[in-house]
Amino acid sequence: MPESKLKLARDICRGKRGQVAQACRTGQEDQLGALGLVLNAAARWTTRYPDTAVAERRREHQALDEDVARLSPLPHAQPAAAFVRAMAARKIAVRLSERSGRRFGVTLTLEFPVLLRLIEEQSTAFRAAVASAPHIGEGRRDWAATVAAGPAPAKFAAEGAPAAPREREALLAWLAESTEQLVDALRKAGPDRGCWTWWGMSQSPRTSGAVARHQLQQMAVHTYEAQITVGVPRPLPDEVALDGVEEFLSTCVATTSAWPHKPAAMDFHASEGRSWRLSLSAGGARTVRLPGPGTTPATAFFSARGTASALALILYNRIPIDSLELDGNRRLFEQLSA
Incomplete structure (x- = not known):
């Protein structure tokens, strides 16, 4: 798991202490399962919803690429989100011939x-x-x-x-x-x-x-x-x-x-x-x-x-x-x- 995601897990679990407090194995498994659900929800938020917001801001011409690059708290855990955001930005580093067919x-x-x-x-x-x-x-x-x-x-x-x-x-x-x-x-x-x-x-x-x-x-x-x-x-x-x-x-x-x-x-x-x-x-x-x-x-x-x-x-x-x-x-x- 990337360090950025581990940090988020520690922040979520037990008030930033990163502790699994249950004494028995079943309780620990339940607590870790709940943590996984919350992490997945956070990852979903940091991919889909900010991308939607960025698209709306781009339509209003109020989104800068350097701002978009700082949106995600999990940049290394979200290559797909980076790809989608890049598609939205359309940053193609190739110069095209304007007169070719x-x-x-x-x-x-x-x-x-x-x-x-x-x-x-x-x-x-x-x-x-x-x-x-x-x-x-x-x-x-x-x-x-x-x-x-x-x-x-x-x-x-x-x-x-x-x-x-x-x-x-x-x-x-x-x-x-x-x-x-x-x-x-x-x-x-x-x-x-x-x-x-x-x-x-x-x-x-x-x-x-x-x-x-x-x-x-x-x-x-x-x-x-x-x-x-x-x-x-x-x-x-x-x-x-x-x-x-x-x-x-x-x-x-x-x-x-x-x-x-x-x-x-x-x-x-x-x-x-x-x-x-x-x-x-x-x-x-x-x-x-x-x-x-x-x-x-x-x-x-x-x-x-x-x-x-x-x-x-x-x-x-x-x-x-x-x-x-x-x-x-x-x-x-x-x-x-x-």
Whole structure:
């Protein structure tokens, strides 16, 4: 047991005296068992709940990496938590070519004009489903301001924007205007202009094109949620979902922080004919698109097969993984999602 965990055990047991006071063996076993439960509860707190708090603070742009590094009282006992936090920070120490068509072997699927068109289409679908989430419009306006600002050390907030109205028709118009502002800002900036992004230097570049790609996926997932609310959920459109799987793996999973378990490879196969491999090792997490039919890449430790929509929604934790055809060590996916 690492010294940091032993210290915590001593602090918990008998008022920092580290004593097992029961005289008989049965009593000692009971007391040690209770101590183990408390230690596990403490470890769970220092992994899951602070990570959730950090994610929320990052969305508000109020979390610094040096502060995050000091959160855990058990830094040596939590390699998995460090990996998850590093994924959230997206600290990828590799400079990417802004003009090449590939990012670590991942090919951008959709052209920039197509991304803008699909953002507008998903916005329309969202408004058709439900108009009960004004924060969606506020997010689009902030991203419009961020893209318009160009390269910057922090995200911009839309200034002087009117608050979301309460009346339904006015709210629908406000949501449409929010999307229009985002698309206009993206169109003016073009796909290669740099801007602030929360994912840092991941397999996705820090450009307005990458922002458009991620915003499309955010809008698609929010549209799915809105459709669930009104009882008419629909699969993500094929071209959106295919790009969504790749975008999530290259933006939200990629990291150079060491994978804390044995090296492994996970494959994701879309029934529409596209596949990806996520490699996990001491060098971090990296995604590549697998070759087409007729090739025989090395067997993965775990694979998931289903529609692109199901794959994307599972990665975004919107539907259970049992919706897919699974093969291999399912524990790997659970470790990644922990």
